[in-house]
Every structure is written in structure tokens, then in C-alpha cells.
Amino acid sequence: MKSDYRIIKLKALQDNYIWIIHNRQYAVVVDPSVADIVQDFLSDNSLELIGVLLTHNHIDHNGGVRQLQELYPDVKVHNYLGRHLMENEVEFNYGFKFKIIATPGHVDDHLCYLFENKHLFCGDTLFSFGCGRVFSGDFVAAYTSLEKLKSLPTNTLCYPAHEYTWNNLQFTLLTDNNSDYYADIKEQIASRLHDTGCSLPVALSDELRYNLFLRCDDLAVQNMIADKTQQVIGDGLECFVALRELRNNF
Secondary structure, three states, X not given: OOOOOEEEEXXXXXXXXXXXXXXXXXXXXXXXOOOHHHHXXXXXXXXXXXXXXXXXXXXXXXXXXXXXXXXOOOOEEEOOXXXXXXXXXXXXXXXXXXXXXXXOOOOOOOEEEEEOOOEEEEEOOEEOOEEOOOOOOOHHHHHHHHHHHHOOOOOOEEEEOEOOXXXXXXXXXXXXXXXXXXXXXXXXXXXXXXXXXXXXXXXXXXXXXXXXXXXXXXXXXXXXXXXXXXXXXXXXXHHHHHHHHHHHOO
């Protein structure tokens, strides 16, 4: 589609973000946890909802879908049902096209959506300085999913579904004794949160540099996690599992 689009955030529940992509006339919404604030935004901006993207089946991501379908009977909903897992893309009217990336791990059928080869709506797979809990129990899948996202262009902007950045940063600083390494990015995050209350989106290049969950193939990180956990860490997957368990108990 033409580059005349906007991506805005709506804060919902305790720390959720609902992302809306629109071209000043039509809109697609990602993970509408609640419907009322979406409807208010659409109404206030004279937008017609044509599409809904769902990353996974947790209520804090899909809770507003039924009400939005009642308000917009023709809206197309793309979700995590098994029949969609083999699709490569989803396209709505008026040029809204998204690449689908299957990212199991948080749950078995989690999906991420890449828009314009630049904007990644990653649900609960990837957070700034973190990643989602592995509710599926499949750590191999979770690790592989993050490896997929690591392979995207480094200028990709990531739009997670929760504002977890500051807390994830505190975990990182507690885990990595080299706090000076994070000094600049910590200042940037603090400034953004102070000015706007939001740390997102975040550049993939920054996540590749600072997010421990994306650095598990780094021998220095593996040694760090081995020291922290008193485990033998032999590869990136073992590092990821040990790191995720540390985060679960933080």
C-alpha cells in the first residue's frame, strides 16, 4: 500500500497495547483486548474497521473481538486457528497486507504479523529486553521462533502487546553485572517513559544488542547464565531455557 498510513497505540487493561494501522479512512486493529476504546478511536477519527489481527488466544488479546464483529459485521478477522498456520500472508482491502510468521512457544499457535516489511506486531513472542513465558512448555519452539525474528532486517520496528520494558530492563541489569553496557539505552527508555508513558515500538537492532533472550548464542552470555544458575550451558537453547527460568522467578 502507499506509505500514507499511521500506526497508533491504545492502552488497555493493566499494561496492554492495542495497535491500530490506518490510512485515515480504513483501519486494521491488532489484538483488541477490549472493544470500547477501539470503537471510540475509530469513531473519533471517522475510520472504518476492515480487519482484525489476533496473535493468540488469550483473553487479554482477543477479548474485544466479538463486540467489534457486532459493530462491524463485514470485518475480516485473522486468527491463530490451525487452518491459518500454513498461510504466508493475509491481505485486507485497500492494500493492507501482512506477512504471517508462525512463532509457537508462548502458546502453540502464536502468530506475528509483519507490515510493509518494517513493522512487526509480535504479540507475546518478543518484548523489549524480554520474551513471553513458554506456556506451551516447548522451549525448542520458543527459541526457534525468536531465531526467526532475529533474521528480520535490523531496521524492523517491533510492537509487542505489553509495556514490560522497564521491568525487563531491571531483570537484565540484575542478571548482567556489566551495567555500563546498558547505560545509554536505559537513559533512552527512561526518557520515553517519562515523556509519553510508552517505550514502544523498539528497533530490532537495539534488541539484538541488548535483549539477553536474543543473545543466547553469544558465548559470553552463556558463561554469564552458567555462573548465575550453576548449570552447564552448552549451547544457545540451553542458555535460553536457563534464562527463561531465571526470568520466571524474578
